[in-house]
Amino acid sequence: MTGGPILTAAQMRAAEQAAFDAGVDPYALMERAGALAADIIWRAGHRRDALILCGPGNNGGDGYVIARLLRERGVVVRVAALGDSRTASAQRARAAWGGPVEDMMTAPPASQMVDALFGTGQTRGLGQAVAARLCALADAATITHAIDLPSGIDADDGRMLSPMPHYGTCIALGAYKPAHLLYPAAGHMGRLARVDLGIALPGAMHRIAAPRLSAPGADAHKYTRGLVTIISGAMPGAAMLAAQAAAHGGAGMVRLVSDDAPGKLAHAIVRQPHGEDALNDGRIGALLIGPGLGRDDAARARLTSASGTGHPMVLDADALTLLAGDRVSAIPPGAILTPHEGEFVRLFGDLPGSKIDRTLAAARLCGAIVIYKGADSVVATPDGRVAVASGASHWLSTAGTGDVLAGLAAARLAVTGDPFRAACDALWLHADAARRAGAAFVADDLPAALPAAIAARL
Structure with missing residues (x-):
């Protein structure tokens, strides 16, 4: 009946902090998230050239990990950023990428586009020019992925904070967020994939999955069946x-x-x-x-x-x-x-x-x-x-x-x-x-x- 946990942005941050307090290395968690996402992107696009859009926070750090790992598989990867990395883990991931970083506003498109600009912490929309550029890059790609959440939506209620493209796949990190399933945001995501980060998550909310049903037993009759x-x-x-x-x-x-x-x-x-x-x-x-x-x-x-x-x-x-x-x-x-x-x-x-x-x-x-x-x-x-x-x-x-x-x-x-x-x-x-x-x-x-x-x- 349950198809994976659903967490609000605050609940997801609390779950991650609890893992860090228990000894999990934040950068190691970023590496795991990026590796699992890279596997999904690889299976979808193989060696098609890819443009990874990285934001300034940890969602952008996930993007740098994805870029590095796809490059190691032989994919022609380019990274375009929206500002400098601001968190310690994101800075470390950018340094590990080691390649050139283009300006998102001038970077040419690619066959695959990966949106790793902003994750669950977004509380306001993208600027008009940035939103337009994101939509243009997505329209020019044949395969599109969003990491954790598409940029420009409220994680907790599915509101669109700014114009956004439709994504072929959205890769939820750790848990689904309400916006993965609530409209209007859900209408901009095709396939949903969730990757398990290996940390404990609360279980009050779940996505409905295919049920496990049972056939009537040998002793069943019309009244015992309901x-x-x-x-x-x-x-x-x-x-x-x-x-x-x-x-x-x-x-x-x-x-x-x-x-x-x-x-x-x-x-x-x-x-x-x-x-x-x-x-x-x-x-x-x-x-x-x-x-x-x-x-x-x-x-x-x-x-x-x-x-x-x-x-x-x-x-x-x-x-x-x-x-x-x-x-x-x-x-x-x-x-x-x-x-x-x-x-x-x-x-x-x-x-x-x-x-x-x-x-x-x-x-x-x-x-x-x-x-x-x-x-x-x-x-x-x-x-x-x-x-x-x-x-x-x-x-x-x-x-x-x-x-x-x-x-x-x-x-x-x-x-x-x-x-x-x-x-x-x-x-x-x-x-x-x-x-x-x-x-x-x-x-x-x-x-x-x-x-x-x-x-x-x-």
């Missing part, structure tokens, strides 16, 4: 879509509670009319309400009834809108919430900080697991765990895909009994189903792609 109940409402099609996703998402049985569910629906999905008996089943592993629920008095009554059952819950769409304002306190503890941007603001207001900060604050406020959806999706728990998913198909920006995610989250909750794991699994499988569906799909295409996505993780 019973999902989905409550429909004014627009039954949305709940039907969620039911299809839950049925294909690994649940043993799916019940759709609806008085009116027109259209085609898998025969294995049980339809049941509204009534108290629909919720009085102790075998329910996950209860989903919200897709197509409506916002009238009948919808409110159904939400109130569902919230009082004590079943593990997934709350989506209209249920979130009905809970906005002074009803946030009515959210069942441990539920999974799946708001998009508008629903999130209606529920929790305009919280400060990055998307990670806001999701974490919301989870603590309501005592639930929050999936803050979008091009970047953040999962947070009240106890401080955070996971981030990014890079899913932008074709997911179509009607009904949120209903599919909600149904899938309910299925994984019923299967695992773990809301945080269920949320992370659902996000990854949702993205993989979209990848398999290709381009211009509709939400109805996604449930059919889920079995293959699950099979690939068994």
Whole structure:
């Protein structure tokens, strides 16, 4: 489930300082970072000529190490700097390079460009002329790499502090930073590669990775595999879509509670009319309400009834809108919430900080697991765990895909009994189903792609 730690700039500096206090030589750490990055650049570009752009700090020092090691492999390497090296390790790395250092503002381009100007400590954008020159050099290259972070972004929230090019690869040093996964900065990075610097890192935040799933055992049956109940409402099609996703998402049985569910629906999905008996089943592993629920008095009554059952819950769409304002306190503890941007603001207001900060604050406020959806999706728990998913198909920006995610989250909750794991699994499988569906799909295409996505993780 975890695909590498995510650290803020301050957390990364603290981790490095702890390593130095424990006896790690700062220059040795720079050599390790540069060597690991050079390996990635070598595999991508081999002997293509390279221009390494070095800044005045330790990120620039990494660049000098990379330049020296690529030169030792026979690459024609040139270094262009933006000022003199200011830290002891960077000065040592520049001396070890020993070759000429050009002025970045006048250096001609190369087939490969490596941005080692500024790392996680950047708090303001590049000057207009420097930003324009960086973009021009990147545009002239066929292969581009950014070391740790592209220059010109805020490491902690993904804001672009100045214009920046698109990089083919970004090599994260030690840990991912929030900007690797949060937009708009994430949209300027192609492949993400993380190198392990061999130092201890805190583990509260992680990138979501491919889950490890298990096939049902020989003694499994439909109820032990997880019973999902989905409550429909004014627009039954949305709940039907969620039911299809839950049925294909690994649940043993799916019940759709609806008085009116027109259209085609898998025969294995049980339809049941509204009534108290629909919720009085102790075998329910996950209860989903919200897709197509409506916002009238009948919808409110159904939400109130569902919230009082004590079943593990997934709350989506209209249920979130009905809970906005002074009803946030009515959210069942441990539920999974799946708001998009508008629903999130209606529920929790305009919280400060990055998307990670806001999701974490919301989870603590309501005592639930929050999936803050979008091009970047953040999962947070009240106890401080955070996971981030990014890079899913932008074709997911179509009607009904949120209903599919909600149904899938309910299925994984019923299967695992773990809301945080269920949320992370659902996000990854949702993205993989979209990848398999290709381009211009509709939400109805996604449930059919889920079995293959699950099979690939068994």
